[in-house]
Amino acid sequence: MNPQPSIDAVHDVLVVGSGAMGTQIGAVFALAGYTVTTSDLDPAALERSRDEVHRRLGRLAEKGSRSREEVDAALSRMAYTTDSLEAARTTDFVLEAAVERLDIKRQLFADLDEAAPEHAILATNSSTIPSSLLMDATGRGDRVCNMHFFNPALVMACVEVVRNPLTSDATVETTLALARRLGKQPVRLNQEVPGFVANRLLGALRDEALRLEADGVASFEDIDVAARTALGHPMGPFELMDLVGIDVSYLIRLSEHEQSGDPADLPHPSVQTLYEQGRYGRKTGRGWYEYAG
Numbered sequence: 110m111n112p113q114p115s116i117d118a119v120h121d122v123l124v125v126g127s128g129a130m131g132t133q134i135g136a137v138f139a140l141a142g143y144t145v146t147t148s149d150l151d152p153a154a155l156e157r158s159r160d161e162v163h164r165r166l167g168r169l170a171e172k173g174s175r176s177r178e179e180v181d182a183a184l185s186r187m188a189y190t191t192d193s194l195e196a197a198r199t200t201d202f203v204l205e206a207a208v209e210r211l212d213i214k215r216q217l218f219a220d221l222d223e224a225a226p227e228h229a230i231l232a233t234n235s236s237t238i239p240s241s242l243l244m245d246a247t248g249r250g251d252r253v254c255n256m257h258f259f260n261p262a263l264v265m266a267c268v269e270v271v272r273n274p275l276t277s278d279a280t281v282e283t284t285l286a287l288a289r290r291l292g293k294q295p296v297r298l299n300q301e302v303p304g305f306v307a308n309r310l311l312g313a314l315r316d317e318a319l320r321l322e323a324d325g326v327a328s329f330e331d332i333d334v335a336a337r338t339a340l341g342h343p344m345g346p347f348e349l350m351d352l353v354g355i356d357v358s359y360l361i362r363l364s365e366h367e368q369s370g371d372p373a374d375l376p377h378p379s380v381q382t383l384y385e386q387g388r389y390g391r392k393t394g395r396g397w398y399e400y401a402g
């Protein structure tokens with residue numbers, strides 16, 4: 110019988126990958142009282158991560174949303190290393206937030222499985238790689254799952270906890286309980302599905318918006334107005350595509366189509382046109398909208 114995880118056994122957390130997600134996720138764990146090590150192959154990424162955490166937590170103290178003592182205590186619980194496996198030896202919970210590449214994640218999960226204590230859960234923050242594609246790289250598929258934070262992780266309350274066919278109930282319950290202790294609102298997924306729940310909802314809205322625009326029912330600007338003023342969304346689907354990047358939306362759809370083979374998953378023709386014109390959204394100054402400067 111494998112040792113089963115429990116929320117009471119989680120004290121030390123390892124966050125692998127100190128990019129956009131890993132940086133803030135580490136801070137979220139530290140603010141909740143956990144001892145956190147953030148690891149990355151790239152020392153410069155770790156340096157940037159440490160600076161960003163100091164800046165963001167400092168701002169929380171300035172605004173009064175956290176006391177200076179809380180922030181200082183959280184910062185004192187955080188360490189940084191380029192040696193993920195050494196850090197894994199004493200960890201109770203691993204949250205992997207490394208680059209979105211299956212081969213890299215599979216190697217990491219195999220190595221982390223060797224290094225981490227038996228009771229530790231290995232969770233991935235991946236948005237598109239389900240843990241069923243990682244579980245067999247380890248000898249502990251029952252202690253592997255997706256724990257999916259949203260960007261920016263310090264702000265967004267949603268955390269999706271997704272089980273694979275081997276994930277034990279104790280792993281699911283421990284990960285849900287951990288998300289609650291972080292002050293998040295976990296969403297339990299009983300099975301894997303591409304896009305999980307929140308991104309599927311968003312995708313359905315985006316697809317309908319693209320259809321309405323292509324059919325000439327309304328302009329993209331007006332569709333954004335409807336999403337903002339009638340549905341209460343902070344921004345419309347076209348504004349969101351420009352913010353995330355037309356290239357990102359396009360490439361995600363291509364990879365979904367590769368996985369499913371379903372022509373309905375191909376990028377929408379109008380997104381393909383923008384992509385081919387290099388109109389990637391805010392980052393290139395032009396997407397659906399034009400951005401001055």
Ligand SMILES: NC(=O)c1ccc[n+]([C@@H]2O[C@H](COP(=O)([O-])OP(=O)(O)OC[C@H]3O[C@@H](n4cnc5c(N)ncnc54)[C@H](O)[C@@H]3O)[C@@H](O)[C@H]2O)c1
Nearest residue numbers: 126127128129130149150151154206207208234235236260
């Ligand atoms: N960016 C988002 O909005 C978002 C939202 C939710 C989930 N995610 C998921 O989070 C994960 C990370 O995304 P991100 O946007 O933070 O990526 P990022 O590119 O900003 O950061 C990835 C980091 O991983 C590091 N890395 C690569 N290989 C490594 C290894 N073997 N060991 C340790 N570190 C390694 C890189 O040096 C880099 O610093 C992905 O799986 C992604 O699907 C991203």
